[in-house]
Amino acid sequence: MxxxxxxxxxxxxxxxxxxxxxxxxxxxxxxxxxxxxxxxxxxxxxxxxxxxxxxxxxxxxxxxxxxxxxxxxxxxxxxxxxxxxxxxxxxxxxxxxxxxxxxxxxxxxxxxxxxxxxxxxxxxxNPSPFKVLLVDDSDTAAKWTASVLSGAGMVVKHIDNPLTVMPYLANFKPDILLLDVYMPECTGDEIAKVIRQTPQFDSIPIVFLSTETHRGRQLMARSMGGDDFLVKNMEPDELIAAVTITAERYRRIRRWMTRDSLTGLLNHTHVIEALSREVTRAHKESRPLSYAMVDIDFFKRINDQYGHSVGDRVIKSLSRLLKQSMPNPDAVGRYGGEEFALIWSDHTLIRAAQRTDELRVLFQDLAQSNADGHFNASFSAGVAQLKDGMTAQQLIDAADQALYQAKAAGRNQIGLSSNR
Structure with missing residues (x-):
């Protein structure tokens, strides 16, 4: 600490x-x-x-x-x-x-x-600890591996049935998957091949664990979708180093793949994926979900008057304010250009609108610097709540329509979806 x-x-x-x-x-x-x-x-x-x-x-x-x-x-x-x-x-x-x-x-x-x-x-x-999903039917071997990695500050979750791995990948979101090669239900290379068929998990590093020392069989297993092959009961320091190197590389690659380069927020593709997951969860668990589309007012005028470098700083200032103010920093993304997406899980329409309006007030009071001093920017937003049977795209469209209404009404305000 x-x-x-x-x-x-x-x-x-x-x-x-x-x-x-x-x-x-x-x-x-x-x-x-x-x-x-x-x-x-x-x-x-x-x-x-x-x-x-x-x-x-x-x-x-x-x-x-x-x-x-x-x-x-x-x-x-x-x-x-x-x-x-x-x-x-x-x-x-x-x-x-x-x-x-x-x-x-x-x-x-x-x-x-x-x-x-x-x-x-x-x-x-202060990096967040690596999350390791360990799939091994041997309780003894798994306890040793988990103990070594936990002792190094990693968060380890162990499951003994490879057939249940998919929901754990989705919910636990590990940085690395350690997979036993020989298990009763299926082999490690078989389940690795299944995992690689799912686009959501096609880049997660899969490292095989086994007592197998035959190099040819190790390479065969890796050809099925694995990234590395570790022999069980290796020296603890070697295990920690191997897992750390692979997990760190994955984090760097994933950040490059999922994050907007200017703001560090989720990019367009991945904020929509995050919303889709929340929509599925909200329907399944009968929980409220709202979504806000945020757009910086007169952004072209800011670029034209102060230059694109100042425009970039305005975008970054809003992105940081949103990220630090949201309950979950991964619930905000850059939708495109000067537009941002806010995922308000467990929020009704009115509550999400109130929270978004609080952010609007904070942003309009934030001084934006330029060569001649300071100016103030503002944003408009549209908020919509998920309804029964509604898809993620329909929720986005509803929020977009509410945003259009806010702009038509004079900007620097929150519009609410009429479908409520």
Whole structure:
């Protein structure tokens, strides 16, 4: 568990008033901030509450320079230390790096770039544990494998019947499948071939586990859809390393396949797949489900007036706000261009509309930066609720029609599907 308070940022500078607006904007993305202009106050705060990141002005504080305060500060704090500066030479950068600065960020502070850096650091320092689905009819062998991998911080689910693997793949969503080769119900290579016939699972890594040491038989099994072949009862460190390498590679590939490159949200194809799964679940379990289509108002005008780079930052600011505000970050995707999709599981139409409107208010208050200062953007949205017999595409069409009504009524508002 991290020793840092996840969403708190410290700003350190002679003039702390310069960070007031930055702090207000950070609040929209779920961050809190504190600013310090005296060394004693900063050190006292460090003893009671450590931040997830710290930004230090290149000149330091009113009573001490940055290079003077860093030695003691580094003894109290092991997190990322950003130096806010107006451009430093190589010699100066090396001096700050040697004193403990971990990263540099330009003044005036670009909020979006700064949050991107924090997100990247947090993702690298706090990766979610790998999820391993283990299919093995031998309880003894499975317990040993699960114990080794769980001890390395992985989440392991064991099933002993390969014929039940498909629903576990869908619900557990593993990063890797460890599959025994010889089982009474069917062989591992047979079930691997079945799994590879399902597009949803055709890229998940399948690693065979067996006592088989004949290289030719191992290669034959891999030709049926496996990615690797591990001999049972191998050294624990080797097992952990093999699973980690394969799972990490899969995560990188899957992120590239499923995520929009600009926003990091689910891309068009995969947000529709996510909605389809939720529609199936809602029908099966008789649970409410609503869907919202969000569209940035006058986005072409923003691009024309401020340039496409500013337009991209507007898209990224909305995507981050949506991702951090939704109950499930995978319930939001970039539908295309300036359009976003929100999946409100277990929400009625009215509740989903209320939640979407709360996001609308937050977004319109968010300052968007450009070369001449700041401006504000807004979005319109259409919300629809799933009805009996309705398909995912019909739900999308209903929300799209409600979005059209919101735009026709003047934009910067929420439209509700008339089919309610």
């Amino acid at each position: 991290s020793i840092f308070t996840k969403r708190l940022i410290y700003f350190v500078a002679p003039n702390i008033e310069q960070f007031a607006e930055i702090g207000r904007q950070l609040h929209f993305f779920g961050f809190e901030y504190k600013a310090f202009n005296r060394n004693s106050a900063l050190l006292a705060a460090m003893h009671s509450e450590k931040p997830c990141a710290m930004v230090i002005d290149e000149t330091g504080m009113s009573d001490i320079s940055t290079l003077e305060c860093l030695p003691l500060l580094k003894k109290l704090y092991a997190g990322p230390l950003f130096l806010a500066n107006f451009g430093l030479g190589v010699d100066a950068q090396l001096a700050f790096l040697r004193a403990g600065i971990t990263d540099f960020i330009a003044q005036p502070l670009n909020l979006q770039a700064f949050i991107d850096r924090i997100d990247l650091i947090d993702e690298q320092d």
